[in-house]
Amino acid sequence: MQRDVFTSDHDAFRRTVRTFLAKEVAPHYDAWERAGIVSRDAWRAAGRQGLLGLAVDEAYGGGGADDYRFSAVLAEEWSRAGARGFAVPLHNDVIGPYLTSLATEEQKRRWLPGFCSGELITAVAMTEPGAGSDLQGIRTTATDQGDHWLLNGAKTFISNGHLADLVLVVARTRPEGGARGLSLLAVERGTPGFERGRNLDKIGQHAQDTAELFFQDVRVPKDNLLGRLHGGFGHLMDHLPQERLTIAVGAAAAAERLVEITTAYVREREAFGRPLAALQHIRFEIAEMATECAVTRAFTDRCIAAHAAGGLDGTEAAMAKWWATELHKRVADRCLQLHGGYGYMREYPVARAFTDGRILTIYGGTTEIMKEIIGRSLLADRRATDEKGTP
Structure with a gap:
């Protein structure tokens, strides 16, 4: 049944997504479930098909589609296929908007091409063992050291926790102000002091690598602040x-x-x-x-x-x-x-x-x-x- 919210362009895109899921996801999904993680090859395949970075400007390798309806089509088809463990909607629709709306030009050039190609997988680290919806309870801290931030703390239930090459970490950059003292810091794979814990044993979405993350005296460059200082909330x-x-x-x-x-x-x-x-x-x-x-x-x-x-x-x-x-x-x-x-x-x-x-x-x-x-x-x-x- 034709839905008024979508046009023929969205319908064509839906067919593309369904074909990709049938060829590149369905044959491998059981293996990913057993392994507890999705193959990086699948992420690169999604990038080649143009399914990553739908709303990212074409100058950075994205689809340039400033139209949420394309994202809605992808989210629907991903769910209908039962492919929740392959967290493309998270990458595109949760993390992508932070990068497109808050990143500086230098940050965009550094991160967005890989974001769109599937070479750079992303995660957002908000939840902590003692803080979920109540952001005032966040204890991860980032202390100003002049030319860098010194990040300390722990996060849990982080989707893409093991695969992620770039993690947006919600940290407290000033002790006062409650939730208003939070900032977003981008932590890159391989940064000394950034460690990943076990792949958490969930009752579902076994293909999704959901992990604990640990930060011990992690030196985060000042250039990796995303958005406004203390503006994270x-x-x-x-x-x-x-x-x-x-x-x-x-x-x-x-x-x-x-x-x-x-x-x-x-x-x-x-x-x-x-x-x-x-x-x-x-x-x-x-x-x-x-x-x-x-x-x-x-x-x-x-x-x-x-x-x-x-x-x-x-x-x-x-x-x-x-x-x-x-x-x-x-x-x-x-x-x-x-x-x-x-x-x-x-x-x-x-x-x-x-x-x-x-x-x-x-x-x-x-x-x-x-x-x-x-x-x-x-x-x-x-x-x-x-x-x-x-x-």
């Missing part, structure tokens, strides 16, 4: 709506795909001498999920259009993230149930979707944080962001 808040919308878009697409898979399954699977689809309860389950997905799609499409036009606000992004990810959680659970024992087998897509998708209501801001953002906005409660540093 504001930069994070500016870019969170797109991150949350991308998560929502992927979640909605993945839920739709699960309903498609399950609809086909109940048509074929027989119980008591007839297809499961002949049972009224099964038809009601499919009807409810399909309707919920259609309603969610209408809202996320509206948000995609608004963001492409520069008009998406943080409250609507939070609404989309909360609703779409919670929908995915419900749909994955119900679809697995309808598959019966087969749904519990990892060879079935519904099983992987069940475990891979569980994190969606947590990362990018938990469902509870999303509700808090929405409630504050609707009730005009302006207290907490400045005081607590909660996104």
Whole structure:
């Protein structure tokens, strides 16, 4: 069905993404799952196909597409393919905007060509063992040493933690000011004192290398400050709506795909001498999920259009993230149930979707944080962001 938010150019791009996923990702994904990491060759293949740096200016090797709808197409197809462990949407839509909007000309020339070719893989390091959504709790420090910053601290749950060649680290550059004393520092692979811990043992997204990062007296050049000094909190808040919308878009697409898979399954699977689809309860389950997905799609499409036009606000992004990810959680659970024992087998897509998708209501801001953002906005409660540093 044609969706009004997309044009024929976006449809053509969708076909390109699907072809890439079928040829370069699907045949290797099980091996990446077993290895706990995606091959760097796959990142370079994505770069050659023009799937990295969609919004980066062509002068730096990017796609030059100042149109979020292309990113939305990629996020949808990545999710439909069950390729969440290959963190291209994170690279493009979460980290990319920091580099394109905050980097100096010298930084852009240094980092963006590799970002677009797949030679330079990125990560953002915000979460710490004792600090998640509450940025005021960040303890990683960067002390001004004149010609460099001296970085000390630890981060955890960092996607692309082992693969990353460039990590954007949220660090405290002044002790006072709570969340307003934070800055973004770009730490490059091989910098002395920068160490990576174990590849964390997750219940899902096994192909995604999620790691602990440690910084002990790491000398970060002054030229690696990204954006304004002590302006890290504001930069994070500016870019969170797109991150949350991308998560929502992927979640909605993945839920739709699960309903498609399950609809086909109940048509074929027989119980008591007839297809499961002949049972009224099964038809009601499919009807409810399909309707919920259609309603969610209408809202996320509206948000995609608004963001492409520069008009998406943080409250609507939070609404989309909360609703779409919670929908995915419900749909994955119900679809697995309808598959019966087969749904519990990892060879079935519904099983992987069940475990891979569980994190969606947590990362990018938990469902509870999303509700808090929405409630504050609707009730005009302006207290907490400045005081607590909660996104």
